Amino acid sequence: MQNTNLPIAFQGEPGAYSEAALLEHFGQGTPGLPCPSFDAVFDAVEGGQAAAGLIAIENSLAGSIHQNYDLLLRHQLWITGERYLRVHHCLIANHGVRPADLKKVISHPQALAQCAGYLHANGLPAEVFYDTAGSIKHLSETGARDTAGIASRRAAEVYGMEILQEGIEDNPANFTRFQVIARQPASTVLGPVVQGSPVQASYKTTIAFTLANQPGALFKALSVFALRDLDLTKIESRPLVGSPWEYLFYVDFVGSTADLTVSRALGHLEEYATSLRVLGSYPRHRYEKEA
């Protein structure tokens, strides 16, 4: 169970998309601990300043965030949850500022890139800021009347600012998947291994493993899932930097390590993998399409 006295660490300023995901996941009113970097989120969880952390792991447009996979592999933490968040970028400014007053727009580089079409169509130069919500905080502090920021609706609420336009992202199919990290595995997967019954379809497990670069190596690795009817939901290969003959794989599949079938599959995978790390089993979040 989560220690409710401690906050949940997230990357960014108050009002960040990861804070919005945090509130959706843990419930409104959950205290958050803003961290300046993903490293700091891991450190806060590892050091006990936070009950858990929330990290972005992939975006439907930008792909996987390799940096956070690297951090997961470097730290001894567990993935205990996941959350999909639809990214609605808002153009936000101080109250009374009109679109015609704007000389430039500031935000995180990825948000600027995802609104590049909108900014271009409106002749608005973009300037990098370290954070989406941080850009709104900055505008609120300086009272700037010729600059807008791009951030979440929540950022406008947190800093008492005005939304000039909502949904300015060029591609509406923009969502980010977050994962929850904690010092202990999800309590629901700590119990005795479930014998015989079908795997728990309401759970997902994330693993990372390396394989020697030999024909058929991946096929053998995936056979441990296929032969047991385990359903993969993500697979990605990544050449290991400095090891041109070895590949790192990220795989997510349906089921929990508390399922006997899953624990047998992972034991089987160890026969083929040059290394294997179970990053965690956690309740599956099914993203519901918006109306």
Add this chain to the structure above:
Amino acid sequence: MQNTNLPIAFQGEPGAYSEAALLEHFGQGTPGLPCPSFDAVFDAVEGGQAAAGLIAIENSLAGSIHQNYDLLLRHQLWITGERYLRVHHCLIANHGVRPADLKKVISHPQALAQCAGYLHANGLPAEVFYDTAGSIKHLSETGARDTAGIASRRAAEVYGMEILQEGIEDNPANFTRFQVIARQPASTVLGPVVQGSPVQASYKTTIAFTLANQPGALFKALSVFALRDLDLTKIESRPLVGSPWEYLFYVDFVGSTADLTVSRALGHLEEYATSLRVLGSYPRHRYEKEA
């Protein structure tokens, strides 16, 4: 064969990393056609204004460039080559400008992000520019003495500017893979299918296919390669936006469609895939580590 009267299209301004890759791939002196966007590169190749195009397909830090996979699937062009380029970011300014004179640094958001540690350590604010090489062109035109740009060594040469520091990227394991696109498949794969012999190890083939989201579907799909000892060099799954029950896969493997084994494997794959597109077979580029 390539029509040598026509240039090779690339995304960015003269001096862009993709132009550097183009010159390494096709040889110094090859005429390039700078294009403002990846869409424009595809259009130039399709419309016959360019003999071929060069597009970035993945970066070792940022991952796959989904946008270019989308463009490959939308257009009827062929991948005819590949090239790995080590990304060395340079801090570039007008001649005589000293580091202490700098008030800000401009570049493409991804380059700024990849040098974030360096910029922070040197207290240099970052401002977004639409292009790496374009930022150097801009500084050269304005004669600015308080601003530097981040771009390739080649950009400094093209615009006659000074390199203040080379290799300012935070992570040295930074390389980009480019692919060549053309209206016709690589001529070397147009001949008769090679009977019996082992597959051509000096070739790679890129395919994209969709599978129904069923347990074991990917395993069956990969069996067509494993049962024929075909070596995968890349695999990535991508949830299809709007089709939560279907997945798109990108796969690269060693061999050419001129190999009988490969053509049989692809025929076999068609039995399982809900759609299959062969994007091209092309000579494999082996990235040699720098000293």
